Amino acid sequence: MSTPTSHFAPLARLLHWLMAVMVIAMLFIGAGMVASVSERHEWLLSLHKPLGIAILLLVIVRLIVRFCTVTPPLPADLPAWQALAAKLSHYLLYALMLAMPLIGWAMISAAGDPVMLSGSIRLPSIVAAHAETFAFLRGAHRYLAYLFFLTILAHLGAALFHGWIRRDEVLDSMLKGRSRGT
Amino acid sequence: MIEPEPPHLRKPPLTTAEKLARLGGIGLILLIAAGAFAYVNGSLDPQRLTPARVVDVFEHSNGVHPGFRRNHPKGICVAGYFDSNGAASALSSAQVFAAGRTPVIGRLALPTGNPYSPDSAAPIRSFAVQFTQPDGQQWRSGMNSMPVFPVGTVEAFVDLLKATAPDPKTGKPDPAKPPAFFAAHPEAQPFLAWVKTARPSASFVTETYNSVNAFVLVDAQGKRQAVRWSLVPAAKGDAPAPDAKDYLQQDLSDKLASGPQRWDLVLTLANPTDPTGDASKAWAGEHKTVNAGTLVVEGDSAQLDGACRDINYDPLVLPSGIEGSDDPLLAARSAAYAASYMRRTSEVGQLEKPPAQEKQP
Numbered sequence: 001m002s003t004p005t006s007h008f009a010p011l012a013r014l015l016h017w018l019m020a021v022m023v024i025a026m027l028f029i030g031a032g033m034v035a036s037v038s039e040r041h042e043w044l045l046s047l048h049k050p051l052g053i054a055i056l057l058l059v060i061v062r063l064i065v066r067f068c069t070v071t072p073p074l075p076a077d078l079p080a081w082q083a084l085a086a087k088l089s090h091y092l093l094y095a096l097m098l099a100m101p102l103i104g105w106a107m108i109s110a111a112g113d114p115v116m117l118s119g120s121i122r123l124p125s126i127v128a129a130h131a132e133t134f135a136f137l138r139g140a141h142r143y144l145a146y147l148f149f150l151t152i153l154a155h156l157g158a159a160l161f162h163g164w165i166r167r168d169e170v171l172d173s174m175l176k177g178r179s180r181g182t
Numbered sequence: 183m184i185e186p187e188p189p190h191l192r193k194p195p196l197t198t199a200e201k202l203a204r205l206g207g208i209g210l211i212l213l214i215a216a217g218a219f220a221y222v223n224g225s226l227d228p229q230r231l232t233p234a235r236v237v238d239v240f241e242h243s244n245g246v247h248p249g250f251r252r253n254h255p256k257g258i259c260v261a262g263y264f265d266s267n268g269a270a271s272a273l274s275s276a277q278v279f280a281a282g283r284t285p286v287i288g289r290l291a292l293p294t295g296n297p298y299s300p301d302s303a304a305p306i307r308s309f310a311v312q313f314t315q316p317d318g319q320q321w322r323s324g325m326n327s328m329p330v331f332p333v334g335t336v337e338a339f340v341d342l343l344k345a346t347a348p349d350p351k352t353g354k355p356d357p358a359k360p361p362a363f364f365a366a367h368p369e370a371q372p373f374l375a376w377v378k379t380a381r382p383s384a385s386f387v388t389e390t391y392n393s394v395n396a397f398v399l400v401d402a403q404g405k406r407q408a409v410r411w412s413l414v415p416a417a418k419g420d421a422p423a424p425d426a427k428d429y430l431q432q433d434l435s436d437k438l439a440s441g442p443q444r445w446d447l448v449l450t451l452a453n454p455t456d457p458t459g460d461a462s463k464a465w466a467g468e469h470k471t472v473n474a475g476t477l478v479v480e481g482d483s484a485q486l487d488g489a490c491r492d493i494n495y496d497p498l499v500l501p502s503g504i505e506g507s508d509d510p511l512l513a514a515r516s517a518a519y520a521a522s523y524m525r526r527t528s529e530v531g532q533l534e535k536p537p538a539q540e541k542q543p
Contacts, residue, residue: 028222034520035224035232037336039510041517042498111523112492113499114320120502122318131492135528149219153212160211164204167193 007173009069015062016174019055023097026051027149034142049104050117056101063094072173075166086158089151096148102126103141110134231337233521236514239340240522243347244295249533252522254308256299257291258386258431259488262442262479264313270449270474273407274399276503277315279474284313286477289490290386290434293326300427305380307430309391309413310495311477319501322493324515325391325413328380331461332373336514342367369462382423385433387443387479390414395497395515396458396507399449408452408507410465413445413477434482447474459508486533494523 008016026048033044074083105126108115112129114122127133163171196204217226224230240252247255268281278284288311294303306327313321333339345363346355364370383389391413399407417437423429437443451470457463485491498506498516506512 028219031219031223034234034517035222035230037231037233037236037514037517039508039513041233042506042513111494111527113494113496114318116319119500119505120319124318129492131527131530134492135524135530138524139528153215156215157208157212160208164208165196165201167196 004073005070006072006169007177008071009065010177012062012065012069012071013174013177015058015065019058019062019097022051022055022058023148024152026055026100027145027152030145046118049115052101052104053117053123055097056105059094059097062097066094072169075168075170078168082158089155089158092147092151093155096144096151100141100144100148103137103144107134107137107141110137231340233517236336236340236518237521237525239343239347240295243343247297248529249526249531250297251526253295254291254293254310255297256294257289257308257485257490258434259483259485259490260288260290260434260479261481261483261489262286262288262477264447264475264477266475267473268475269472270399273401273409273449273451273472274503275402276321276399276501277317277319278313278321278501279503284315286479287312287314287489287493288477288479289485289493289495290430290482292430301430302382302423305377305382307383307386307389307391309386309389310490310493311413312490312493312495312499313501315501317501320499321501321504322495322497322499323393323411324495324497325393325411327383327389327391328373328394329376329392330372330464331394331511332370333367334369334460334462335510336518338367338369339511339514342370369460372464373462384421384423384429385417385419385437386430387417387434387437388415388419391445393497395461395509395512396452396456397500398458398505398507400503400505406505408456408458409449410452411447411449411474414448416444416446416476431482438479438482443479445477445479447477448472449474459510461509461511492527492530494519496520 007013029044029048029051033041033048036044074086078086105115105123109125109127110130110133115125116122127137159171159174162168163175220226224232237252244252251257262285264278264284264286266279266281266284268279270279271281273279288309291308291310292299292301292304293306293308296303308324308326310324311322315321331339332342342363345359348354349356364374393411396408396410399409401407449472450465451472452458452465453467453469456465483489496516496519497512500506
C-alpha cells in the first residue's frame with residue numbers, strides 16, 4: 001500500500017471513467033431538460049433523478065477507494081502553481097460530485113414535492129418545504145452545474161496538456177495500468 | 183527488475199510548430215465540448231421555445247407581479263379532503279382511489295395573468311388540487327371550468343398569447359391579430375363555441391372543473407385506461423355575477439361559513455377512438471364515467487399566507503397508478519410551471535408589502 005505507484009488502482013480508474021460518463025451525461029441531461037417544453041422534458045427528468053442518486057452513491061464509494069489506495073504523485077518538475085491548481089480542482093470536482101445530487105434532492109424537498117425516483121419509488125424529503133430555501137437551492141443547482149462543467153473542461157484540458165504537450169506520465173496514470181513494460 | 187525511464191524523457195522535444203498544433207487541438211476539443219453544451223441548453227438557438235421563454239411571453243402580456251404565479255395569479259387557498267368511495271380502485275392502483283380519506287390542499291383562481299384582475303375579467307375559473315396519499319406520493323391536478331383547451335400544442339398557445347397581448351403603444355391588443363390567429367387555428371373552434379356561451383359565475387362552488395388534458399390510469403395488473411376527469415359541484419346555481427370587482431372570495435367565505443362545499447370526482451373513460459393527445463378536442467358521444475368519490479372543501483385562507491402559496495400545481499406530479507398521456511401540453515405545463523415557480527419563489531420577500539393596487543376600490 002505504501003509503495004509509490006505510477007498508476008491509479010484499477011478500481012479507481014474504473015470509477016473515474018464510469019463517473020466521467022455519468023457526470024457528463026448528467027450535465028447535458030440537466031441543461032437539455034430545463035431548455036425543453038416537449039415530452040423530452042419529462043423523459044430527461046426521469047433520467048436525471050435516478051442518475052443523480054447513482055452518482056451520489058458512487059462518489060461515496062469513490063472517496064473510500066481514494067483514501068484506501070495509493071495515488072500516483074504529480075511529476076516532480078511540475079510548476080508549483082500547476083500542482084496547486086491540480087489539487088484544488090480535484091477537491092472541487094469531488095465536492096461537486098457530492099454536493100450536486102444532495103442539492104437536487106434538497107431542492108425538490110424544499111419545493112414540497114414528493115421526491116420520486118421513478119413512477120413509484122419515493123425518497124424521503126431531506127429539507128422542510130420552504131419557498132426561499134427552494135429558490136436558493138435551485139439557483140445553486142444551476143450555477144454549480146455551470147461551475148462543474150467548466151471545471152471538467154479545465155480538467156480535460158489539463159489532462160491533454162500533460163499527455164500531448166508535457167508528455168509526462170499523468171494522463172497515462174489514469175488511461176492504463178502498470179502491465180505494459182514493467 | 184529495472185523500471186524503464188519515464189517515456190517523456192526519451193522523446194525528442196516538440197518544435198514550436200508542433201506545440202502550437204497540439205495546443206490548438208486541445209483548444210478545439212474544449213471548444214466543441216462547450217459548443218455542444220451551449221447547443222443543448224438552447225443558448226445557440228434563440229428561436230427554440232424553452233420553459234423560460236414561455237414564461238417570458240406571460241410576463242410580456244401581463245407585466246411582472248413579483249412573487250405571484252405567472253398565470254392564474256389571483257386565487258384563494260382551500261383545504262379539505264377527498265373521500266374516496268373505492269369505485270376507481272379497479273381502474274388505478276393509486277392509494278387515493280382506495281376507499282377512505284385523503285387530505286387535500288387546493289387553490290381556486292382566475293385564469294387571467296394579473297393578480298388584481300376583476301373577477302369578471304374572464305368567464306373561466308380554475309381549481310388546482312393536491313392530494314397527499316398516506317405513502318407520501320402526491321397527485322396534483324390543475325383543472326379549469328372550460329371543457330376543452332383552445333389549442334393542442336404549447337407552440338400554438340404561445341402564438342395565441344402573442345396575438346392577444348396588449349400592444350405596447352396602445353396598451354390594447356391589436357384588433358387584427360386574434361382573427362388572424364383563429365383563422366389559422368381551426369382547432370380552436372370548439373373552445374370558441376363554448377366561450378361564446380360562457381358567463382362569469384358568481385361563485386367558485388357552482389362550477390365544474392375539468393382536467394382538460396387526458397391521463398392514463400394503471401391498475402394493479404398494469405392494465406391502462408385513458409381518462410379525463412371533472413369535479414362536478416354539489417351546489418347548483420347560475421346566478422349572474424354581481425357588478426363588482428371582487429366577489430368570488432367573499433362568496434366562497436360565505437358559502438363555507440354555511441358548511442363544507444362538495445364536488446364529485448368523475449372520471450370519464452376514453453373510448454378507443456378518442457384523441458388523448460389533443461386537449462382542444464372534446465370526447466364526443468357516449469362515455470362510461472366512474473364517480474370516484476367526493477372532494478370536500480372545509481376552509482379557505484388568503485393565498486399570500488395560505489398553504490397553497492408555495493405549491494406548484496404541476497399536472498405531472500402523479501402517484502403510482504396515474505400517468506400522463508401523450509398530450510404534449512402536459513410536459514409543456516410541467517416545464518413552464520417549473521420556470522414560473524423558480525421565478526416566484528425567489529421573489530416571495532416582495533409579497534410582504536401590500537401592493538398599491540389592492541387599496542383601490
